[in-house]
Amino acid sequence: MRGLRTKVAAVTGAGSGIGQAVAERLAEEGCRVAVLDWNGSGAQATVDRIHKAGGEAIAIVADVSDEPQVKSAFEKIVEHFGRLDILVSNAGIFSAERDGKVDDLPKAVWDEIVGVNLTGMYLSCKHGVAAIKATAGKGAVVLTGSPTGMSGCTPANIAYGSSKGGVHGLSRVMAVDHAPEGIRVNVVVPGFTLTPIVRELVADPKVYEWQVQNIPLRRGAEPAEIAGAVAFLASDDASYMTGSFMFVDGGLTAI
Numbered sequence: 001m002r003g004l005r006t007k008v009a010a011v012t013g014a015g016s017g018i019g020q021a022v023a024e025r026l027a028e029e030g031c032r033v034a035v036l037d038w039n040g041s042g043a044q045a046t047v048d049r050i051h052k053a054g055g056e057a058i059a060i061v062a063d064v065s066d067e068p069q070v071k072s073a074f075e076k077i078v079e080h081f082g083r084l085d086i087l088v089s090n091a092g093i094f095s096a097e098r099d100g101k102v103d104d105l106p107k108a109v110w111d112e113i114v115g116v117n118l119t120g121m122y123l124s125c126k127h128g129v130a131a132i133k134a135t136a137g138k139g140a141v142v143l144t145g146s147p148t149g150m151s152g153c154t155p156a157n158i159a160y161g162s163s164k165g166g167v168h169g170l171s172r173v174m175a176v177d178h179a180p181e182g183i184r185v186n187v188v189v190p191g192f193t194l195t196p197i198v199r200e201l202v203a204d205p206k207v208y209e210w211q212v213q214n215i216p217l218r219r220g221a222e223p224a225e226i227a228g229a230v231a232f233l234a235s236d237d238a239s240y241m242t243g244s245f246m247f248v249d250g251g252l253t254a255i
């Protein structure tokens, strides 16, 4: 893909799943990558995989819902690489057991999920966009959205769906605000993606079959299939795209 070689990219939630695949793909495309996660061993594992493949990466441990940690993380990235061109704001949590319907969801669970998935994206974008503006001047931001932010396709997950709806709103306003500065903002919308926790949940073939019955391609995505779309949105091949939503969902939202 065009324009990724030698760029510096920060990927949040890159210690596992989609974020890990994105970090690896951007490194493969020639980016130098900051692998940000609150799980230090996960972040280091991603860095080790990138190094093994001949790429360049550093691990940064931070909780995206904590502003001092996020601010310091982006300071460390700029100190290490001297610049930031690309932000992939991806860290998120999902809990089918603890999330629920609005009339019986404890506020603490709402605060935790919205705090990571929406406030965490706002904080990563706040300090990430500031770092891009102060160093590279222009660049690209990709946020990880969800079909649950567009429809009620995952019932009894009110905090998660609301947080993702918020991410979609955040991205649209950011796209308009930062277009004049040359910073593009787009959203990748993954469908059912086989990240470690999802693989565990659907280990039983009957549960997997039930999950994929309404997906036209009749299977879940590999994280690398989402990563390709993210790399495209971050690259110069997507130079006329901002405020867009790219669905990588096997046709789920086409129904």
Ligand SMILES: NC(=O)c1ccc[n+]([C@@H]2O[C@H](COP(=O)([O-])OP(=O)(O)OC[C@H]3O[C@@H](n4cnc5c(N)ncnc54)[C@H](O)[C@@H]3O)[C@@H](O)[C@H]2O)c1
Pocket: 012, 013, 014, 015, 016, 017, 018, 019, 036, 037, 038, 039, 042, 062, 063, 064, 065, 090, 091, 092, 093, 094, 116, 120, 144, 145, 146, 147, 189, 190, 191, 192, 193, 194, 195, 196, 197, 198
């Ligand atoms: N897997 C799916 O089916 C699916 C579908 C649509 C959207 N998504 C979204 O994709 C993104 C990645 O999810 P995934 O499936 O790869 O999950 P995952 O659990 O495999 O990876 C999430 C990573 O984010 C990190 N993280 C969580 N909270 C954090 C915090 N407060 N600070 C820093 N790091 C934190 C975790 O440690 C983990 O490494 C999330 O935003 C999720 O909502 C996933």
